[in-house]
Amino acid sequence: MPHPLPSGPEQRPIATVDIVIVTLSEGALRLGLQRRDREPHKGELALIGGYVRPEEDGDIEASARRILADKGRLTGLYLEQLRSFGGPSRDPRGWSISIAYLALVPEATLRAAETRGAPPFELIDPDRCPRLPFDHGRIIAAALQRLRSKASYSTLPAFLLGSQFTLPELKSVYETVMGTPLNDSAFRRKLMEMHILEEVEAKAAATAERKRPAQLYRLAKETLTEFDRTV
Amino acid sequence: MPHPLPSGPEQRPIATVDIVIVTLSEGALRLGLQRRDREPHKGELALIGGYVRPEEDGDIEASARRILADKGRLTGLYLEQLRSFGGPSRDPRGWSISIAYLALVPEATLRAAETRGAPPFELIDPDRCPRLPFDHGRIIAAALQRLRSKASYSTLPAFLLGSQFTLPELKSVYETVMGTPLNDSAFRRKLMEMHILEEVEAKAAATAERKRPAQLYRLAKETLTEFDRTV
DNA sequence: ATAATAGTGTCTATCAGACAATATAGT
């Protein structure tokens, strides 16, 4: 059943990108949300997002990175596409598609962005997240599901830490993201066997309460590594 | 740096859906491709795809199912979203977004669709696939990667079989998709322990060359099940 | 009976978790 060609621009859906920024604050996962600076839903807490701009973006990831830079003063983050959401009622402006991204950022990077003039990020506990505009609740659910399911067989959680970290810190992030305690010696054994870490020629500072300083490591590869087993 | 609002329809990217149809023919994975019935690339072999139609589709999956039904006479398939691809040059008509889907279909269903009037599907060996128009090669690569990586911990390969199948058949599909031989007794043990199969009160037919008939099973759940371990 | 595939039982190697033992540095 042939239809009139719906190729004309007037019949195209709106195309946007929404980015779920996840960070780690005081050992717990937090969503980095901002208050919207324009209608619709001006002033409400929401994911950062924006239009795909054909005239300037080379691809969709470029749209996402432009939006992160413009609205969050954030560059160089770990970023991965989640999936796309579409429908007539998810945005009051009309039938829209949102390509959702997950971004992981160390808290210090987020704070530094605010210092450089980014509108403030509110760090929201995903378990206590208020109802959000559009379908941002659904998008966040997809992001957390991806983060949790991919954590155990990849270096994903490491992108919530800075470039150097100790093994106990790394283990703690895995535990936080996965929501389950891990065995100490098994964790070390596996990470060492997989050769995904490199020693840094320095140790973390000891303090009054953190007696023995731990060895610092960095990721051997700057990009995500997937394992053939779980941590 | 505020821009003129790119919200007007005239600045929206083209929004399309492309579907990677995968089937199993003579024990091997095959792509179900059709020759394009219109420009651009009319007459060339390609994925089936089409526009997202805001005026009639309830969401993006509805677009995909409409396209499967219209161009392939296919309904009720296993369908999952892969990811979206976008850019200025992937489609000669302009800056476009394609939301890619993976569809799994038993070969008999594909043949039945042709009998009902669908344009013929050519079953292409993914390892011998000619260069395809648009960025369909990339989309197919993403589909195969998803299929292969998800196979070992889910019921995904079962959707390449009909509604009833024997354990040796199921094991063979897993082996084909994963590209590696599996241990017979371990395969049975695990599938039985996970309770994802139900016995059907019938056995497969024996033949001259297939002596002992095997027990038939069906999936206990019609939808995809993910395991907490591998097969 | 024989052939061929379906299905079961058992042994073993591997790997993850438990946990004890040791190491290091601040106080």
Add this chain to the structure above:
DNA sequence: ACTATATTGTCTGATAGACACTATTAT
């Protein structure tokens, strides 16, 4: 020396793979 955390070593239980053995049905 004492404390707290980091790191290593060893034991044990669970599980996957190898493979031999039994079962079933057509010829």
